[in-house]
Amino acid sequence: MIRFENVTTKNFDSLSFEIEKASAYKIITNSDYENRELLNIMLGLEKPEYGRVFIFNEDLCTLPEKELGRLFSRVGAVLIDGGMISNLKVWENIVLPVWYHSGKISEDIEKKAIQRFEETGMDISYLGELMGKLPGPLPVHEKRLIGFIRASLLEPELMIYDSIFEGLSPEMSETLIRVSGTFHSGKAGRTSVYITPDEQSVEGIKADTVLRL
Amino acid sequence: MMINAQKLGKNTIKTFRYLTGYYELLCYFIKNIRLLHKAPIRAVLYKQVYFTGIEALSKVALIGVLIGIVIITQIVNIAGSNAVLIGKILVWTVVRELGPLLAAIIIIARSGTAIASELGSMKVSGETDSLRIMGINPVEYLLIPRIAGITISVFILTFYFQITAIAGGLGFTSIVRELPFVQHLKVIFSALSLFEISVSLTKSLVFGLLISTVSCYQGFSVKSSITEIPQAATRAVMQSLFLVFIFDGIITLISFA
Numbered sequence: 518m519i520r521f522e523n524v525t526t527k528n529f530d531s532l533s534f535e536i537e538k539a540s541a542y543k544i545i546t547n548s549d550y551e552n553r554e555l556l557n558i559m560l561g562l563e564k565p566e567y568g569r570v571f572i573f574n575e576d577l578c579t580l581p582e583k584e585l586g587r588l589f590s591r592v593g594a595v596l597i598d599g600g601m602i603s604n605l606k607v608w609e610n611i612v613l614p615v616w617y618h619s620g621k622i623s624e625d626i627e628k629k630a631i632q633r634f635e636e637t638g639m640d641i642s643y644l645g646e647l648m649g650k651l652p653g654p655l656p657v658h659e660k661r662l663i664g665f666i667r668a669s670l671l672e673p674e675l676m677i678y679d680s681i682f683e684g685l686s687p688e689m690s691e692t693l694i695r696v697s698g699t700f701h702s703g704k705a706g707r708t709s710v711y712i713t714p715d716e717q718s719v720e721g722i723k724a725d726t727v728l729r730l
Numbered sequence: 731m732m733i734n735a736q737k738l739g740k741n742t743i744k745t746f747r748y749l750t751g752y753y754e755l756l757c758y759f760i761k762n763i764r765l766l767h768k769a770p771i772r773a774v775l776y777k778q779v780y781f782t783g784i785e786a787l788s789k790v791a792l793i794g795v796l797i798g799i800v801i802i803t804q805i806v807n808i809a810g811s812n813a814v815l816i817g818k819i820l821v822w823t824v825v826r827e828l829g830p831l832l833a834a835i836i837i838i839a840r841s842g843t844a845i846a847s848e849l850g851s852m853k854v855s856g857e858t859d860s861l862r863i864m865g866i867n868p869v870e871y872l873l874i875p876r877i878a879g880i881t882i883s884v885f886i887l888t889f890y891f892q893i894t895a896i897a898g899g900l901g902f903t904s905i906v907r908e909l910p911f912v913q914h915l916k917v918i919f920s921a922l923s924l925f926e927i928s929v930s931l932t933k934s935l936v937f938g939l940l941i942s943t944v945s946c947y948q949g950f951s952v953k954s955s956i957t958e959i960p961q962a963a964t965r966a967v968m969q970s971l972f973l974v975f976i977f978d979g980i981i982t983l984i985s986f987a
Contacts, residue, residue, distance in 0.1 A: 587865065589863060590864075592863075600856070601857075602861070616770045617865075617866050620769055
C-alpha cells in the first residue's frame with residue numbers, strides 16, 4: 518500500500534518500510550518536525566533528496582501533478598489542524614472533495630455525513646448551526662472531526678491520520694479514536710496509518726504494527 | 731556605479747521572471763478554461779463575480795456619475811452648450827478611455843489586493859496543501875475561476891461605468907444648466923460607433939485578464955512567511971497598474987493612431 522525505499526532527507530537516513538494493505542499502522546516519529554516531513558513526503562507535498570516513495574505501487578516522485586490528483590482521490594488524510602479551507606463554510610468543506618471528484622453531491626452523501634456526525638455523539642440541533650459556520654473560529658477537535666468526516670466520505674482505501682489525538686481532552690480523544698476505528702473496520706481491505714511523535718496519544722488505538730523511527 | 735548596475739541587472743531579471751510567470755499562467759488559464767464547467771470550480775467563479783463585480787456596482791455607479799458631472803461641466807465651460815461637441819468629447823473620454831481605465835483601477839484597488847492577500851494567506855496556512863491532499867489541483871480550483879471572474883467583472887463594470895457616467899453627467903447638467911437631456915443623448919448615440927464600443931470592450935477584456943493574472947500570480951508566489959503577504963499585495967497593485975497603462979497605450983495607438 519505504502520512503500521518507502523531508502524528515503525533520505527535532512528531527518529531521515531535511508532528510511533525504508535512497507536505498509537501492507539488491510540492493516541492499521543502506528544508510526545512514532547521523534548519530533549514534530551520529523552513528523553511533518555514524513556507526512557509531507559507520504560502525501561506527495563515534498564520530494565526526498567534521495568530514494569523513492571510508492572503509494573498503490575505508483576512512484577510519487579515521478580508522477581505528474583494530474584496523476585497525483587487522481588491518486589490522492591483514493592487517499593484520505595486527516596491533518597492536525599483539520600486542513601480546512603478558510604473561505605468555505607463547514608458543509609462546503611465537508612462535501613468539497615466528493616463534489617470535485619464526482620461532480621455532484623448525492624442525497625446518500627448528505628445522509629452519510631450526518632450519520633458520521635451522529636456517531637460522534639454530536640447534538641443534531643448543533644449540527645445545523647455548525648454546517649453554516651466558517652471553520653476559522655472552531656475549536657481544534659471540531660476541525661479534526663470535520664476533517665475526518667470529509668476524508669471518510671470518499672471511502673478511501675487508505676486513511677492517514679496526522680497526530681489528531683494530541684492535545685485533546687480524554688473524552689474527545691476517545692471519540693476520535695472510536696470513530697476512526699469504526700471507519701477502519703467498516704470495510705474490508707482498508708488501511709489506516711497513524712503518524713505522531715506522541716506515542717501516548719495513540720495508546721488507545723489497536724494497531725497491527727508499531728513502527729518507531 | 732557597480733552597485734547600480736548590479737541592482738539594475740537584478741531588477742531586470744526579476745521583471746523578466748514575473749512577465750514569464752504571468753504569460754505562463756495566462757496560457758494555462760486559456761488552455762484549461764473548459765474546467766469552468768466543473769460545478770465546484772463554477773461555484774468559485776460565481777462567488778468571484780459577486781465579490782468583484784456585483785458588490786462594486788454601487789461604488790462604480792457613484793464614481794461614474796461624479797466623473798460624468800466633472801467632464802460635462804468642463805466641456806460646457808469651454809465649449810458652451812454645443813450638443814454635438816459635448817457628445818463627441820464624452821464619447822472620446824468616457825467610452826474610449828476613462829470607462830475601461832477607471833473600472834480597471836477600481837478593481838485593482840478593491841479586488842487585486844484582496845485576491846493577492848487571500849491567496850497568499852491560503853498558501854501560508856497550508857490550505858493549498860490541503861487541496862492537493864484531497865486530490866484537488868489548487869491552480870485549477872483557485873486560480874482559473876478567479877481569473878475568469880475578474881475578467882467578466884471588469885467587462886461588466888466598464889459597461890456599467892460608461893452608462894452611469896454618460897447618463898449621470900447629462901442628467902445632472904440638464905437639471906443644473908438646463909441643457910436638453912434627450913437631445914444630448916441622441917447626439918451621443920450618433921457619435922458612438924461599433925468600432926468605439928468594440929475597442930472599449932477589448933480594453934476591458936485585456937485589463938481584466940491582466941489584473942487577474944498578476945494578482946493571482948503574486949498571491950500564489952507567497953511561500954511560507956506571513957510578511958510576504960503585504961509585499962505580494964503591493965506588487966499585485968503596482969504591476970497591475972503598470973501593465974494596464976502600458977496596454978491601454980498600445981491598444982489606443984493600434985486603434986486610433
